[in-house]
Amino acid sequence: MLENLVRKYWPILAIIAFLAIFPWISPETFFVDFLLLLFMYAIIAGGWNIIGGYTGYPSFGHTAFFGLGAYTTAILVSRFGIPPFITAILGGLVAAGFAFLIGYPTLRLKGPYFAIATLSMGFVLQILFLNLGPITGGGEGISLPLPPWRIEITITIVYYAMFITLLATILTTYLLERSRVGLALRCIRDDELAAETSGVPTTKLKLISFMLSAFFPGVAGGIYAYYSTYIDPFTVFTPAISMFAIIFSMFGGAGTVFGPLIGSAILFTIDEAARYSFTVPGIDLIVFSGIAMAVVIFFPEGLVGLLRERIGVKIP
Amino acid sequence: MHMLEVKNVSKYFGGLAALKNVSFTYDGGILGIIGPNGAGKTTLFNVITGVYKPTSGKVFFEGKDITGLAPHKIRRLGIARTFQIPRPFGRETVLENVVVAGLFGRVGRVSREEVEKEAMELLEFVGLKDKADLRASSLNIFQRKLLEIARGLISRPKLLMLDEIVAGLTPAEVDRVVELVKKINKEMGVNIIWIEHVMRAIMRSAEWIIVLDFGEIISEGPPEKVAKDPKVIKAYLGEEYVA
Amino acid sequence: MRLLAQAIVNGLLIGGVYALMSLGLSLIFGVMNIANAAQAAFAILAAYITYWLFTLYNINPFIGMVISSVLLFLIGTVLYKYVVRRVSELMAFTLLYLMAMFLESVMVFVWTNLYRGIRLPYLSTSISVGGVFIFLDRLVGFTIAITITAIVAFMLKYTYFGKAIRASIQNPIGATLMGVNVEKIRMISFGLGLAISGFAGSVLGIIYPFYPTLAELWIGLMFAIVVFGGIGSLTGTLIAAIVLGIANSLVGTYVSSVWAPLVAFVVLILTLWLRPTGIMGRKV
Numbered sequence: 001m002l003e004n005l006v007r008k009y010w011p012i013l014a015i016i017a018f019l020a021i022f023p024w025i026s027p028e029t030f031f032v033d034f035l036l037l038l039f040m041y042a043i044i045a046g047g048w049n050i051i052g053g054y055t056g057y058p059s060f061g062h063t064a065f066f067g068l069g070a071y072t073t074a075i076l077v078s079r080f081g082i083p084p085f086i087t088a089i090l091g092g093l094v095a096a097g098f099a100f101l102i103g104y105p106t107l108r109l110k111g112p113y114f115a116i117a118t119l120s121m122g123f124v125l126q127i128l129f130l131n132l133g134p135i136t137g138g139g140e141g142i143s144l145p146l147p148p149w150r151i152e153i154t155i156t157i158v159y160y161a162m163f164i165t166l167l168a169t170i171l172t173t174y175l176l177e178r179s180r181v182g183l184a185l186r187c188i189r190d191d192e193l194a195a196e197t198s199g200v201p202t203t204k205l206k207l208i209s210f211m212l213s214a215f216f217p218g219v220a221g222g223i224y225a226y227y228s229t230y231i232d233p234f235t236v237f238t239p240a241i242s243m244f245a246i247i248f249s250m251f252g253g254a255g256t257v258f259g260p261l262i263g264s265a266i267l268f269t270i271d272e273a274a275r276y277s278f279t280v281p282g283i284d285l286i287v288f289s290g291i292a293m294a295v296v297i298f299f300p301e302g303l304v305g306l307l308r309e310r311i312g313v314k315i316p
Numbered sequence: 317m318h319m320l321e322v323k324n325v326s327k328y329f330g331g332l333a334a335l336k337n338v339s340f341t342y343d344g345g346i347l348g349i350i351g352p353n354g355a356g357k358t359t360l361f362n363v364i365t366g367v368y369k370p371t372s373g374k375v376f377f378e379g380k381d382i383t384g385l386a387p388h389k390i391r392r393l394g395i396a397r398t399f400q401i402p403r404p405f406g407r408e409t410v411l412e413n414v415v416v417a418g419l420f421g422r423v424g425r426v427s428r429e430e431v432e433k434e435a436m437e438l439l440e441f442v443g444l445k446d447k448a449d450l451r452a453s454s455l456n457i458f459q460r461k462l463l464e465i466a467r468g469l470i471s472r473p474k475l476l477m478l479d480e481i482v483a484g485l486t487p488a489e490v491d492r493v494v495e496l497v498k499k500i501n502k503e504m505g506v507n508i509i510w511i512e513h514v515m516r517a518i519m520r521s522a523e524w525i526i527v528l529d530f531g532e533i534i535s536e537g538p539p540e541k542v543a544k545d546p547k548v549i550k551a552y553l554g555e556e557y558v559a
Numbered sequence: 560m561r562l563l564a565q566a567i568v569n570g571l572l573i574g575g576v577y578a579l580m581s582l583g584l585s586l587i588f589g590v591m592n593i594a595n596a597a598q599a600a601f602a603i604l605a606a607y608i609t610y611w612l613f614t615l616y617n618i619n620p621f622i623g624m625v626i627s628s629v630l631l632f633l634i635g636t637v638l639y640k641y642v643v644r645r646v647s648e649l650m651a652f653t654l655l656y657l658m659a660m661f662l663e664s665v666m667v668f669v670w671t672n673l674y675r676g677i678r679l680p681y682l683s684t685s686i687s688v689g690g691v692f693i694f695l696d697r698l699v700g701f702t703i704a705i706t707i708t709a710i711v712a713f714m715l716k717y718t719y720f721g722k723a724i725r726a727s728i729q730n731p732i733g734a735t736l737m738g739v740n741v742e743k744i745r746m747i748s749f750g751l752g753l754a755i756s757g758f759a760g761s762v763l764g765i766i767y768p769f770y771p772t773l774a775e776l777w778i779g780l781m782f783a784i785v786v787f788g789g790i791g792s793l794t795g796t797l798i799a800a801i802v803l804g805i806a807n808s809l810v811g812t813y814v815s816s817v818w819a820p821l822v823a824f825v826v827l828i829l830t831l832w833l834r835p836t837g838i839m840g841r842k843v
Contacts, residue, residue: 105832112594120779194403199391199421285664
């Protein structure tokens with residue numbers, strides 16, 4: 001049975017193996033650093049994909065979850081000395097809790113209410129954290145203690161943390177897609193009323209889906225705080241992250257397992273490359289939102305969808 | 317205790333009365349609900365299946381008050397329904413369309429393999445077996461209606477509510493569906509409440525007819541009696557046609 | 560006591576401008592059931608256009624705001640016809656959100672995130688009425704807001720277009736049967752909605768400093784107002800706007816002005832929790 005799995009999925013396993021040993025074979029730390037950030041965006045996009053791609057309820061403030069995870073780590077590590085990667089998981093749980101808070105009143109309603117509420121999520125948290133100085137450090141942010149080893153080691157550790165989280169995100173998406181809950185979510189996306197009358201408890205499943213979609217970005221945020229050793233409301237509650245989550249996921253293929261990763265891989269690489277060749281700030285947002293609009297209008301199924309339908313390549 | 321009891325149900329949308337004090341009881345068999353357009357038939361279905369909350373009144377199923385319960389709970393209690401304009405899960409396969417209702421529509425845990433097996437059997441029963449792996453959006457209207465039926469039956473409902481199931485079909489297709497519905501009732505023992513406009517289909521299949529007009533019941537009885545009722549003729553054809 | 564009166568007066572005046580701003584959103588919501596996530600971004604665009612006309616060409620802002628609103632109307636109709644109409648209702652929000660992001664980043668690129676203001680020194684004074692200061696710029700803003708609102712209300716009630724729009728809100732199919740070209744009405748309503756919010760944007764640009772990312776704050780406020788007032792009810796929007804204007808002002812006076820954006824969000828969530836239809840909306 002294991003043989004069959006290996007035979008079927010060998011390209012993916014090969015890539016995973018390569019990425020697993022990458023830090024040891026990479027010529028420069030720069031590449032490891034680059035990949036870890038790419039993984040981070042892929043995790044956020046992958047989380048968004050669960051509620052936006054599979055369930056058909058796009059969220060417009062996913063940065064809220066990233067930021068909550070980051071602050072959870074920052075506060076717990078710098079004030080209470082709790083080990084960072086545990087705080088990252090806690091951060092994910094905090095994010096999921098916030099998702100419940102927002103989701104509970106909005107997901108039981110039909111209409112644009114969920115979208116409207118998520119639109120303000122990130123911004124509201126930014127203001128909240130900016131003004132709760134005593135707890136959150138306000139505009140000055142929070143500094144985390146520097147890890148006691150060389151920077152290359154920290155980067156390698158964070159790389160693996162992000163890598164494992166990414167694998168968890170993708171695996172969860174894969175299992176979800178094949179499960180009955182995943183089928184129900186897709187039916188909710190296709191026709192919520194028909195799903196409801198077919199026996200699907202739509203509100204409950206939407207809520208679970210939303211909380212799951214918040215958990216992974218929360219963890220990513222928690223890891224990021226440790227990596228960056230300094231966070232403030234402007235860096236972790238930024239609309240750019242919300243936007244990238246949507247764009248990377250949709251460009252790659254919302255509602256597919258590898259769509260978000262592929263979208264992140266392509267667009268984030270372009271973004272970083274552009275940053276190093278010509279430094280025109282803000283151009284990336286313009287270009288990416290333009291690309292995303294084109295995707296929504298002309299090929300909403302994204303790259304993976306295009307490859308599947310028009311060319312016939314079967315990517316999960 | 318009746319299987320279904322609708323008691324003084326009214327439904328207002330703003331100032332518009334879609335249903336006015338509708339009451340009837342139902343104890344099984346094939347019940348037909350007819351009436352001119354806008355009479356409130358689909359609204360009645362929506363109230364019974366939990367899609368709408370009635371403005372006033374109650375609905376009882378097997379003695380239990382189901383008024384205003386969420387539609388998925390009502391499905392699990394044993395009432396399935398089809399939609400006037402079919403609502404397939406377009407991006408999923410035909411098989412998955414049925415399977416999802418089989419997994420979520422009934423009480424109790426059941427394995428995916430079992431449900432898929434049953435779903436295939438139902439697809440064969442309605443004649444869609446060879447389409448099982450196609451996307452539901454690729455089906456034509458007749459096939460979509462058959463899919464609605466299969467999706468309704470998979471949860472082994474006690475009551476299947478059909479909303480204009482033969483609307484928009486050719487005469488041959490109408491006959492096919494009518495035969496299917498009779499079979500479902502007689503062989504599978506599923507009770508049927510059936511909204512219909514195509515008189516040919518309903519009048520010879522139903523055992524009892526309820527006629528709605530402007531949100532009220534204006535006549536009730538076996539098909540032959542209702543067909544001759546002057547109130548019914550007036551509702552459909554207008555004053556002058558009453559003999 | 561005077562402080563309270565001051566806060567309420569301030570809130571009332573700014574509430575009028577909020578009302579104008581949200582009216583555009585409410586109109587689009589009502590006529591074509593689209594939640595326009597880009598409404599605030601366009602309003603700010605109007606403010607920038609008025610600003611540019613003023614600072615580059617010395618055009619009186621009160622004329623400039625008319626020009627920018629007309630521009631927004633045209634942009635709106637074109638946008639609706641060629642872009643918005645091509646996607647499903649579900650995707651429309653996403654598309655408009657992306658458009659807002661696009662617009663905001665373009666504005667940041669062109670004008671940077673520095674504060675701008677349409678400064679009219681002769682409006683920087685205030686009149687004192689019974690010890691309460693009525694700031695001239697807010698008074699002028701309020702007056703413009705209610706004038707335009709009144710014009711729109713008149714148009715909706717008495718002109719053919721207005722009745723056609725109202726018919727399209729209440730019953731699109733019925734409206735079609737009565738000979739109303741619903742698609743054309745939608746196109747016009749979209750343009751009109753943007754134009755109305757554009758007016759409000761320009762007005763706010765005279766009262767407060769503005770910058771592109773302010774749109775995020777405004778859109779949250781606008782949606783809170785429309786939801787609280789009730790989707791589909793223009794009267795509800797007006798009432799909700801005044802209420803929120805006063806609420807913001809009270810919070811700003813007695814607590815701190817930083818918390819004002821949170822007020823809108825809390826109102827939004829509470830409304831959705833307790834009474835999703837809002838004060839006067841139609842049933843969800």
